[in-house]
Amino acid sequence: MYCYEYPHAAVTTDCVVFGFDGWRLRVLLVERGIEPFKGWHALPGGFVRMEESVDDCARRELREETGLTVEWLRQFHTFGSVGRDPRERVITVAYLGLVKLANVTGGDDAASAAWHAMDELPRLAFDHSEIVAAAVASMRQDIHFHPIGFDLLPREFTLAQLQRLYEAVLGVEFDRRNFDRKILKLGLVTPVDGRLSRGQGGRPAAVYRFDEARYREFKQAGFRLEF
Amino acid sequence: MYCYEYPHAAVTTDCVVFGFDGWRLRVLLVERGIEPFKGWHALPGGFVRMEESVDDCARRELREETGLTVEWLRQFHTFGSVGRDPRERVITVAYLGLVKLANVTGGDDAASAAWHAMDELPRLAFDHSEIVAAAVASMRQDIHFHPIGFDLLPREFTLAQLQRLYEAVLGVEFDRRNFDRKILKLGLVTPVDGRLSRGQGGRPAAVYRFDEARYREFKQAGFRLEF
């Protein structure tokens, strides 16, 4: 038993991890094995331990519950309304993660973890729907300042893939020629030998890779990537 | 005494409230009356109660410690490293507040609360320097999407004041004519009768006021205000 002079809320972390399947955004969800909300879908997450930072907790819980290690993971909001957990007062720090789906499909060893398309999400436990919505909003902000494609696409990709990613995140459509021109002018991507076919027939496209050095430059300088 | 099966961290809120004195950004600080860090400057804040949301806690602590009620207050980051408070494990949710200085000078009834210029901050207790730095960074992001001047300037202002505010926040300088043109084209401000002198001599400038209706429109549409 641990006793305190004043009542203490419990603190948890929850992770909204996004992947991109080439067409839609996907979110990693687990199925709850215990009450409350047993059998419901939920965000991976859990209680912060005394000897770990909140950031570390997010990474640990994610690994334990889904077998996944994400490189890009940042806090985006803390949810602290009074009734959000029926058991006790729980305040959760929510994290936004980005992963290259190609690298992880099959890597999640927790059987209950699965990728769900953003536009077909099941009902979620607690206030997790609200948390996912906030994560999407936060990502939309981010995308104006950070080249997010970097972390969602495979190392080599076509401009069409990148465009489709932007369209999925922002919910808009772009003119292919104008999009390409803008991306290339930024100098964030460099061409790579070879071509990549789309699988549905059609001419294979030129392949690019993000230029890490230039990405870091931009990040430092407070750069803006917009459409 | 309050007892739990597992150890619990304490949760606090801390507020970084910015004002604009016409030339520089200022931050509201209190002097600590108790150990640890007794006598040091610190951000206003305190422990979250069981029956209040985290957001409510921020507002309450701010009012109790500084006598201030801010309209614009939003969470920007949660600080949760292990050793940040020597007493016990404390996780703090940090808030960013904006106030019109003209309305509040004198209104802070807590004698220990005072406005400090951003470029002459004293040493701060705990990791509060880090928190202030993060707040500035967060505000710089915000200013691209939200017309922050709205909340920092008095109801009526000149374009020179608005420009100076942007320069103070972003740490850059703008050409006066180009700045004016851009602001006016946005349609966010409407002219008001009268002129406002600067106090150092010189011709008094035209006076403007933010157009609230148009501001809300923009905010909804996910608008961008940039330079």
Added chain:
DNA sequence: AATATTTTGTGTAGAAATTACACAAAACAC
């Protein structure tokens, strides 16, 4: 093998926005 289908690659002209820049007039301080 021929044909149909899909996707890539490419250019330009008009509109809009951005930048750089200087001097006269108004108000106030002294």
Added chain:
DNA sequence: GTGTTTTGTGTAATTTCTACACAAAATATT
């Protein structure tokens, strides 16, 4: 009234943005 400070105003050159269509390359189908 003289000097100082600050406002108000316009334009030309550059750059960026937008809208838009057709031929060529590769694959899928028969």
